[in-house]
Amino acid sequence: MLIGEYIHTIDEKNRMSLPAKFRKELGKKIIITPGLDQCLFVFTLKEWEKVSERLGSNEGDLSFLKSDQRTFNRNMFGQASEAEVDSIGRILIPDFLKERAKLKNTGAIVGVQDRLEIWNDKIWLEYKKKAEKQAEVLAEKLAKKEDDD
Amino acid sequence: MLIGEYIHTIDEKNRMSLPAKFRKELGKKIIITPGLDQCLFVFTLKEWEKVSERLGSNEGDLSFLKSDQRTFNRNMFGQASEAEVDSIGRILIPDFLKERAKLKNTGAIVGVQDRLEIWNDKIWLEYKKKAEKQAEVLAEKLAKKEDDD
DNA sequence: TATGAAGTGGGAAAAAGTGGGAAACCCCAG
DNA sequence: CTGGGGTTTCCCACTTTTTCCCACTTCATA
Numbered sequence: 001m002l003i004g005e006y007i008h009t010i011d012e013k014n015r016m017s018l019p020a021k022f023r024k025e026l027g028k029k030i031i032i033t034p035g036l037d038q039c040l041f042v043f044t045l046k047e048w049e050k051v052s053e054r055l056g057s058n059e060g061d062l063s064f065l066k067s068d069q070r071t072f073n074r075n076m077f078g079q080a081s082e083a084e085v086d087s088i089g090r091i092l093i094p095d096f097l098k099e100r101a102k103l104k105n106t107g108a109i110v111g112v113q114d115r116l117e118i119w120n121d122k123i124w125l126e127y128k129k130k131a132e133k134q135a136e137v138l139a140e141k142l143a144k145k146e147d148d149d
Numbered sequence: 150m151l152i153g154e155y156i157h158t159i160d161e162k163n164r165m166s167l168p169a170k171f172r173k174e175l176g177k178k179i180i181i182t183p184g185l186d187q188c189l190f191v192f193t194l195k196e197w198e199k200v201s202e203r204l205g206s207n208e209g210d211l212s213f214l215k216s217d218q219r220t221f222n223r224n225m226f227g228q229a230s231e232a233e234v235d236s237i238g239r240i241l242i243p244d245f246l247k248e249r250a251k252l253k254n255t256g257a258i259v260g261v262q263d264r265l266e267i268w269n270d271k272i273w274l275e276y277k278k279k280a281e282k283q284a285e286v287l288a289e290k291l292a293k294k295e296d297d298d
Numbered sequence: 299t300a301t302g303a304a305g306t307g308g309g310a311a312a313a314a315g316t317g318g319g320a321a322a323c324c325c326c327a328g
Numbered sequence: 329c330t331g332g333g334g335t336t337t338c339c340c341a342c343t344t345t346t347t348c349c350c351a352c353t354t355c356a357t358a
Contacts, residue, residue: 011316047229112223113222132183168305
């Protein structure tokens with residue numbers, strides 16, 4: 001399981017080293033796509049297959065309008081990029097994805113269960129603050145729900 | 150069962166020794182996560198599996214399609230950390246969790262049934278005072294609830 | 299007062315992260 | 329075809345961080 005948060009540099013050649021803890025689980029090839037909320041998603045090939053399978057079919061969770069689904073999929077698939085992890089654990093982030101996520105010289109790499117997310121570290125900091133506040137509210141909700149069971 | 154309260158130092162290298170009494174029950178690897186009320190939770194791997202299964206995304210679903218779920222997962226997994234207990238019973242607390250719980254040079258380690266909690270010791274002291282005062286009131290409330298069942 | 303267990307601190311070795319140069323490759327102009 | 333300029337890829341080297349190990353201190357107990 002991918003968990004934890006790391007701040008790493010992105011050098012002039014657009015290389016970013018993956019945290020050592022994630023390398024084993026990620027394998028040699030990964031897929032980078034634009035994510036949601038101004039970050040990038042990084043999937044293992046295996047996870048990517050799952051994701052694309054579900055997004056491609058209509059039986060998945062995409063219960064919105066078809067036009068929206070097309071747009072979403074074009075975004076997700078069209079801008080996806082396969083990247084090879086080099087011999088010392090770095091990946092290349094294509095320019096168009098860098099721009100997408102507003103990445104500069106450093107970025108936050110966040111493990112979220114089955115995927116990684118790459119954030120502009122400042123934006124990530126802001127987001128975290130919000131998430132923290134929401135967490136307590138959500139916890140209350142969940143606790144309530146459990147009581148109901 | 151994990152019970153009792155200890156004050157331990159957190160050294161420059163972010164190491165904190167677990168109370169000897171807890172070591173056996175905790176095992177060699179643990180998971181630290183942000184808790185509620187400004188403390189950190191420490192789970193055994195086994196407990197963590199239970200917790201993450203229960204609260205995390207359901208398998209198969211594309212949980213990242215839902216904004217609330219994204220926020221929750223980022224908080225839950227992105228701010229978690231697997232730590233190995235070293236040969237003399239210490240763990241490492243990553244900076245992002247230290248900040249989150251406002252930990253400085255010392256912290257309180259509290260056993261709470263299945264998990265440990267790590268607190269800024271001053272905050273813990275305050276909390277305890279309040280809790281003591283409230284204890285009697287809460288007892289009444291709980292008793293009432295039992296009657297209702 | 300000796301003995302052992304628990305907690306704390308610090309130095310050295312190993313690993314991780316970062317940067318940069320040289321070789322290989324590609325594309326285009328001459 | 330051929331040569332030059334620019335990219336990309338591969339590899340090496342430096343720096344910082346982390347990990348591992350050992351030693352000291354304190355406190356409780358015999």
